[in-house]
Amino acid sequence: MDRDIPSRNTAFNTLPIELNKSIAHYLDSDRDIASFQSVCRATLDATLGDKLSFWRAKFRERYAYKKNTTNLVLKKSYQVRQHILRNGTGFHFGMAKTDEEIKDERKIVGVMRELINESFSGASQLDKNGKPHCPNLAHIAKFAQESRLFVPSSKRRGPPKAVQREDVRNLAAIRLMASHFLLSTEFSPPVYGVHKSQVAVYEPTNKAPIFTGPDKTEVNMEWLLHVMNHFRNHMKNHDAGDFCGVWKDLSYSEKPSPWRIPLEEGCQPLGKHWKSTFSYLDPVSELPKFRLQNGEDENMVFVDHYVDEGNIQHFKLDSVKGKNLPWPETFEDRLQSHRDTLVPPQSQRETRAQKSKSKPTPKQMNEEDKYKSIQLIGDGGDEEDDFVASGWLQALHPQCGIPGWQRMTLMKHFLDENNQPSQDDHLWAYEGVVLPGGRIILGRWWLATDPPDFDNDNSGPFIMWAVDGGPEIPNEDEDEDEDEDNVKENTR
Structure with missing residues (x-):
């Protein structure tokens, strides 16, 4: 008998199809399911009969379920994802040379993008710590740790010429979305290209802008990934400085966590409590020399400094929509928060003629x-200083096929004797990108006390991450509704 034709002479043929389906559901591995299907006609019907309902149930066991999807689509999607996630771990990302290799990389990146975009579809779940959880996130985390996803092309001379820039951006975006897990996990891949990342994060603003493109709406994914790798190295590597020890002392709830909501386009309020750190080089004795050598001499070592030798700052931010809070002209001149080209995103713009045709519907409004x-307003501090901060959030159109990116601008400043924002003394500007889901912000700080020279500014990288509670020392001025606010923000 041909082995490819299911037998009709086995005991499974005498069992009801419902019982055969129950048996199939107990099989954990895809190989066991394939073997079970090939036993006989009855076992094949158990997985393919009843309008492929078995594959709908199997998909919902493993992945977030998107409503109104046919069983046939779910079956194909399940099989493609399982194949890619199982066989793609050995792929050398960013080094594709042939058309076939480029095609394979795009398939893997496409599956990862699907997992990200469809996360938290359907009913929500809670993890062991009581936080919102999605099975898609578990697949992303597992693949990120078991694959070569974080072995960048910068380990070698660079990606082949066959690799298009859009492929490089797409891969960087996937790495950024997966980095949430690596920052909060004890076991993670080593950080490659540390020196190259250090060179990138200290480049002046005009040489390495965060936003590019004709209307400055395109996120510089490659630079943003350098910022992530820069901080990941300090968080994981004792040889990089004192920050590693400070990082390890943080509790689980104080470390970065993945997104907890479905990703969607638009301007999304941030959570209330944040932690932050930044690194810098001495602006007189180190930064000019470091930029002058431009990373060509890897033996010339510059050790990054951190705020108060590694202490982590805390922020408390309130997202205010529909109100005009004070925003001094000096802040705007030096931070340029109101960049009209960013809002609304390009995909949402209408011409004046289109708008005049009819009044907008409530849905359009x-x-x-x-x-x-x-608008953002808040305060924060560390063991040395307390400060206030104000700024803005602006929506960005989807980047690399993933929605939910935002631009954040923030001016960290102090109050004068009249309890008003000081506009001329100790101004520190922050510009960054809120990663989709609103749990991590990466970007650049610079000294904004004087009008900055963006060709040679005193600047460096920063990272902010959302946490579930405020500083460890209770604040006597805390609102009575703080506990209720914490419950609400746990889903952000």
């Missing part, structure tokens, strides 16, 4: 409201 800028 709600859609436009979703892209309005959100």
Whole structure:
């Protein structure tokens, strides 16, 4: 008998199809399912009969379920994902040379993008710590740790010429989305290209802008990934400085965590409590020399400094929409928060003629409201100083096929004797990208006390991450509704 034709002479043929389906559901591995299907006609019917309902159930066991998807689509999607996640771990990302290798990389990146975009579809779940959880995130985390996803092309001379820039950006975006897990996990891949990342994060603003493109709406994914790798090295490597020890002392709830909501386009309020750190080189004795050698001499070592030798700052931010809070002209001149080209995103723009044709419907008005800028106001500090901060959130159009990116600008400053924002003394500007899901912000700080020279500014990288509670020392001025606010923000 041909082995490819299911037998009709086995005991499974005498069992009801419902019982055969139950047996199939107990099989954990895809190989066991394939073997079970090939036993006989009855076992094949158990997985392919009843309008492929078995594959709908199997998909929902492993992945977030997107409503109104046919069983046939779910079956194909399940099989493609399982194959890619199992066989793609050995792929050398960013080094594709042939058309076939480029095609394979795009398939893997496409599956990862699907897992990201469809996360938290359907019913929500809670993990062992009581936080929102999605099975897609578990697949992303597992693949990130078991694959070569974080072995960048910078380990060699660079990606082959056959690799298009858009492929490089797409891969960088996937790495950024997966980095949440690596920052909060004890076991993670080593950080490659540390020196190259250090050179990138201290480049002046005009040489390495965060936003590029004709209207400055395209995120510089490669630079942002250098910022992530720069801090990941300090968080994981004792040889990089004192920050590693400070990082390890943080509790689980104080470290970065993945997103907890479905990703969507628009301006999304941030959580209330944040932790932050930044690194810098001495602006007189180190930064000019470091930039002058431009990373060509890897033996010339410059050790990064951190705020108060590694202490982590805390921020408390409120997202305010629809109100005009004080925003001094000096802040705007030196930070340029109101960049009109960013809101609404390019995909949402309409011409004046289109707008005049008819009055907007309530649905259209709600859609436009979703892209309005959100003002940020807050305060923070570390063991040395307390400060206040104010700034803006602006929506960005989807980047690399993933929605939910935002631009954040923040001016860290102090109050004068009249309890008003000091506009001329100790101004520190922050510009960064809120990663989709609103749990991590990466970007650049610079000294904004004087009008900065963006060709040679005193600047460096920063990272902010959302946490579930405020500083360890209780604040006597804390609102009575703080506990309720914490419950609400746990889903952000």
